[in-house]
Amino acid sequence: MSAAQEHEVAEASATLERALMEVKKVVVGQDVMVERMMMGLLARGHILLEGVPGVAKTLAVRTLADVVGGTFSRLQFTPDLMPGDITGTRVWRASNETFDVELGPIFANLVLADEINRAPAKVQSALLEAMAEKQVSIAGRSHPLPDPFLVLATQNPVESEGVYRLPEAQRDRFLLKIDVPYPTGQEEFTILHRMSVNPPRAEAVLTPADVIRLQKVADGLFVHHSVASYLVNLTIATRSPERYGLPHLLGQIELGVSPRASLGMLAAGRALALLRGRSYVLPSDIAEVASDVMSHRLLLSFDAVADGADPRAIVREVVAAVPQPSVATREDPDGQKAHQQGGHDNGYQHTQQLPTADYRGDHVGP
Structure with a gap:
């Protein structure tokens, strides 16, 4: 590897270190989870976070979105959710006497699919196309999703009512599955000190263009x-x-x-x-x-x-x-x-x- 490439790798690593530190200003502990989320972003791979309620899964995803910049959407999955609620649908415009396409919240750089296992099969199928093909089909037309595009999904392993087991094909679309444990006693003490009053907010370190550049650097290793x-x-x-x-x-x-x-x-x-x-x-x-x-x-x-x-x-x-x-x-x-x-x-x-x-x-x- 040339000196210029080595310099590019060193510069990219330093930028990623700053981004990780910015996330850790908000998320206490959970260093493995934070690192794996950044890995998924670099590797263009979707991530499944599994852990009991209250262990900072949603907070970590929101904070990563703040650091990365770009657009962010949060989808709260429920049993009555319909595919059009996330992908978008056609809307009749009486003034023009035509159908217009209203794109759904899936059209964002980072998408938080909260409690993904609460959604029924039709919604899972619509999400699978978006994750696998980086596009969404509405009324027979394909609409490309933005670049970069990353789905970070959470699920609660202790609930058994009102949830749907993710199909094997959909689990296979997630690059990484991360088990999110309880914090240690010292980490929980730090959480009380840091988050009880005026919790910190992460600042943007990257842009979508920066993420694409870093992904290309990773591809060249x-x-x-x-x-x-x-x-x-x-x-x-x-x-x-x-x-x-x-x-x-x-x-x-x-x-x-x-x-x-x-x-x-x-x-x-x-x-x-x-x-x-x-x-x-x-x-x-x-x-x-x-x-x-x-x-x-x-x-x-x-x-x-x-x-x-x-x-x-x-x-x-x-x-x-x-x-x-x-x-x-x-x-x-x-x-x-x-x-x-x-x-x-x-x-x-x-x-x-x-x-x-x-x-x-x-x-x-x-």
């Missing part, structure tokens, strides 16, 4: 073929766990993750590397995002669901069973930049024979 092979092996291990010494998972996994999970881990790994200030992706980046990318995509067997199996625990087993490629970095004399000994400036030095798969579909795995 280097991914060694061994890292790509490693993440593909992770997805294959969910489909054929016996090949990786996990035969007991055959009775727990009904269907493994799709190739969309591989693409998701690649995009999320690049986003995480940029947030960490690196111009290349490490195997540890892929291992770190694997659970958030794959756990909601696993389809568990009936027996596993009945036994209360945790999809994240299954993914952790898979990550532990699939060996990471052995790589190392070499610092320059100033200790600031990594170089590869073989001539490509990508931060890697081979320490053992690595797989030779690349992006053309070569076979990987044992």
